[in-house]
Amino acid sequence: MDKNNRSPSKGSRNLGQLFLQLRRLERQPQQFGSAGSITPSEIHTIEGIGYEGAVLMNELATRLGVTKGAVSQLVVRLEAKQLVTRSAYPQDSRATLISLTDKGKEAYKVHEELHIQFYDQLRAELGQEEIEIFEKCIEKLNAMLQK
Incomplete structure (x- = not known):
């Protein structure tokens, strides 16, 4: 987050997307x-x-x-x-x-x-x-x- 206006930064949005992708992968069985x-x-x-x-x-x-x-x-x-x-x-x-x-x-x-x-x-x-x-x-x- 930007320290001045506390809005989400590109990095925090990407980190959020990464966590969502990992959660999705954690639910799918694989061979x-x-x-x-x-x-x-x-x-x-x-x-x-x-x-x-x-x-x-x-x-x-x-x-x-x-x-x-x-x-x-x-x-x-x-x-x-x-x-x-x-x-x-x-x-x-x-x-x-x-x-x-x-x-x-x-x-x-x-x-x-x-x-x-x-x-x-x-x-x-x-x-x-x-x-x-x-x-x-x-x-x-x-x-x-x-x-």
Whole structure:
């Protein structure tokens, strides 16, 4: 906003448009290889689990910044799609480990490749100095949104 008349600047309007586009994208399921149609919250859960190993259910909730109940619902949906498996945690029978199946790992890889392709497109549009500024701005925006 302009400090003098407090009217929206071009930058704030563009930021608003960016947020609207991101919200629109967050509602649309996408195809991720043979894994089929996966919602953004599901693919971000897969990303939170990680490609290798397993993660405790409560740790996954912390990584995603959501409740254990929300993670539990997501895991049920991902199990039904055969993208994750649950197993007992050896040190505590009350805890549950979540890991990706082969199909889940494929979805993870496809999602990761989409991010790489998007960033490659961005690099083709921007110069090195612009990329550095963009990255710094994204870091600051993320920090502001986490407050």
